[in-house]
Amino acid sequence: MPVQPLIRIPAQSAAGFTLRPGDLLEVVDSQGGQVADLTAFGSHGARERFSSGRTLDYNEHIYLTTGARLYSNRSNVMFTIVNDAVGRHDYLLSPCSRAMFELLHATPNHPGCLENLARALEPFGICEDDILCTFNIFMNVDADAKGRIILHPPRSKAGDATTLRAEMELIVGLSACASEHSNAGANKPIDYCIITQNTAAPQQRERSQKTSERAGSTR
Numbered sequence: 001m002p003v004q005p006l007i008r009i010p011a012q013s014a015a016g017f018t019l020r021p022g023d024l025l026e027v028v029d030s031q032g033g034q035v036a037d038l039t040a041f042g043s044h045g046a047r048e049r050f051s052s053g054r055t056l057d058y059n060e061h062i063y064l065t066t067g068a069r070l071y072s073n074r075s076n077v078m079f080t081i082v083n084d085a086v087g088r089h090d091y092l093l094s095p096c097s098r099a100m101f102e103l104l105h106a107t108p109n110h111p112g113c114l115e116n117l118a119r120a121l122e123p124f125g126i127c128e129d130d131i132l133c134t135f136n137i138f139m140n141v142d143a144d145a146k147g148r149i150i151l152h153p154p155r156s157k158a159g160d161a162t163t164l165r166a167e168m169e170l171i172v173g174l175s176a177c178a179s180e181h182s183n184a185g186a187n188k189p190i191d192y193c194i195i196t197q198n199t200a201a202p203q204q205r206e207r208s209q210k211t212s213e214r215a216g217s218t219r
């Protein structure tokens with residue numbers, strides 16, 4: 001079985017690509033402690049998009065892992081999580097943005113996932129206003145007994161991966177989250193690969209140290 005090369009998303013940037021039904025998207029935190037914001041749209045454009053609200057409605061859980069499904073605003077299944085080494089991701093919070101850094105941290109002109117995702121998705125006709133919410137892979141968000149949001153460092157260690165299966169034709173944006181507040185104080189790259197229906201399942205691939213080595217070779 002061929003091993004898919006990993007594609008690197010440099011720190012504080014994003015990538016845009018398409019997936020077909022059945023394709024597996026493997027997202028790898030090669031250095032550990034790094035969040036990847038995922039957003040998705042129907043192949044026909046921005047009117048059908050990932051909905052954190054619908055996803056919360058149908059999963060009835062704020063922590064999604066293997067077996068969970070991500071839904072669109074039209075209640076179609078966009079992704080199923082099929083493999084998950086970490087088990088803690090977030091979809092309560094929206095992607096970080098220039099405005100968020102100004103409002104919450106008094107930091108003007110800070111790079112943000114919203115702007116980075118919009119730039120990566122521009123060739124697909126997706127703009128900033130179209131990106132309402134994201135599934136924040138490896139992001140570790142909790143709530144205390146009073147309902148206050150608490151941001152913890154990601155649980156992902158170097159080489160940990162989460163794999164999602166596309167359940168429809170998708171336009172996808174994926175970022176190496178630009179916020180040091182989400183990434184334990186340091187912004188790092190994120191790696192990913194797309195495994196089409198007739199190639200190796202992710203469980204059959206070797207990872208950890210070898211994942212990092214392969215990632216390094218694709219830079």
Ligand SMILES: [Zn+2]
Pocket residue numbers: 037095096097112113114176177178179
């Ligand atoms: Zn971010």
